[in-house]
């Protein structure tokens with residue numbers, strides 16, 4: 168599903184060459200969360216054209232992600248022969264538009280300009296709980312919307328991010344803003360690279376949801392007893408109701424209407440390990 172986050176015309180198919188292995192796995196339907204886009208026949212056809220008509224893209228998939236080889240071969244064989252340059256580009260555009268959420272990870276400046284981040288008020292996070300003097304983990308930090316907001320008050324913030332280009336961006340941003348209390352690390356919500364009870368506050372925004380029960384359990388594992396787990400999305404236009412799955416897991420919420428007319432729910436849970 169496209170989020171309509173990019174004008175695909177502005178992007179080369181070589182953007183795929185900037186993607187991490189776990190994203191390639193996602194694109195080719197080998198993610199632990201299921202087939203995703205790959206379940207759609209039209210999507211597979213566009214990916215097949217990109218792989219068949221761009222040897223470097225095919226080579227990158229096969230070298231970076233050997234587990235994709237069989238699917239790559241199958242897609243390439245199924246791609247129509249003799250397409251014109253224009254037809255190939257048409258397929259590329261449809262593919263890039265469909266995977267726009269991954270395309271922006273390769274272009275952090277574009278990601279930082281998206282509506283959920285641009286103009287977001289950092290107080291939306293810092294009013295949720297007291298960050299003063301706390302150690303904080305931000306999971307799936309992206310361009311650091313939450314991590315840099317927390318760093319204005321916290322003792323230390325760890326920004327954890329599985330995309331290499333975004334980790335580079337976070338480090339550049341940290342230097343540019345002269346932030347001294349923020350560390351950037353690799354990591355996913357499925358396997359947080361820290362021991363039990365390591366943080367006062369464990370937070371995320373637009374990250375959890377694929378396997379909510381396990382993701383929240385992993386966030387709680389690294390939170391100290393009496394600590395806080397929270398999720399704080401940005402400002403968008405989506406109308407929503409409270410998430411029953413998060414409520415069942417013991418989260419409470421606050422609601423406001425964003426400047427774009429969306430329902431924004433922020434969720435918080437105090438971790439009780441007694």
Ligand SMILES: C[S@@+](CC[C@H](N)C(=O)[O-])C[C@H]1O[C@@H](n2cnc3c(N)ncnc32)[C@H](O)[C@@H]1O
Pocket residue numbers: 272284306307308309310311312313328329330333354355356357371372373374399400401
């Ligand atoms: C839509 S962005 C949100 C970025 C940031 N949290 C924010 O709210 O501004 C989603 C982020 O989650 C990261 N991500 C994707 N899958 C993840 C996973 N399994 N564990 C941790 N982070 C993940 C992506 O790399 C991306 O930076």
